[in-house]
Amino acid sequence: MTDSSTGAGAAYGDRDPDALARRAGERANPDRDQHFLVDDRVLDRIPAYLPDDVDASHLLEIGGGAGALTDRLLAVAADDGSADTDAQRRLSVIERDGVFAGFLREEFATAIDDGLLDVIEGDALDVDLPPFTACVANLPYGVSSEIAFRLLPEGKPLVLMFQAEFAERMVASAGDAEYGRLSVSAQHYAAVEIVERVPKEAFAPQPAVESAVVRCTPRDPDYEVGDEAFFLRFVKALFTQRRKTVRNAIRNTGHISGLDDPEAVVDAADEDLLRQRPGDLDPSAFAALAELARDHGSPTEV
């Protein structure tokens, strides 16, 4: 590609991340979750973690910052991947900080003029999400869980950077020490895998913790959930009693799950499930129990 330091006119994919952070004109503020990726090799690999068959026609990035990842994603968007040049791809970037949103608009003015990029200045927890086909982001860690659970129900491929400890909880399996509400909820929506561990040195300023890139590939679960909100509430309720048996966890958490008659659920449930602990149940077992609870436990809105 071309000169990596020239700013607005440069082609995409090889801007120098340090130069970008310098040109952004303000020091990144860790109190605002601003840890910018400065390792070119990591930046080059992240978009490549999207599934091979991904529909990249409308990518979404959350937290554009000084634009190092934006630049890589624009390289994907600019290459429409087909002989049909009318098949214009697009990248939308949501950035809460007005300084960096303004910087992105200047730095990538050509992409905006070409209809390749739009910068949405706002909080990713509040703004209307554009109709994206896949999302790639180095997330602000302070709100990474809230953002992930805004994105997961959309059912699109996601490649997201998290704190390593959070990522490990997302991908944990039943029986693992890290397995919990987060694992069940994430795996309900997607097949989740850690595709890369990223050391602190890859960021400036460096975060306090190690990071990991997680790929979420949407899946159709092999079980039925009639009421998703109730299912997620039921999982949350049972994990508040993770050291108890499932039997006692159901009995003790009707006020959280919204069950008026938890005893009726216990009466109807399979003894093998009741004897286990919440951390031993995989998402399909939780779903089976949640359906039983809806049928027998007189659920009400909480």
Ligand SMILES: C[S@@+](CC[C@H](N)C(=O)[O-])C[C@H]1O[C@@H](n2cnc3c(N)ncnc32)[C@H](O)[C@@H]1O
């Ligand atoms: C970890 S930095 C990533 C920056 C850049 N994408 C990179 O990889 O170098 C997270 C970015 O998210 C922005 N941010 C923080 N909270 C946000 C929110 N609630 N909504 C949107 N952006 C947010 C920060 O201003 C920062 O630019």
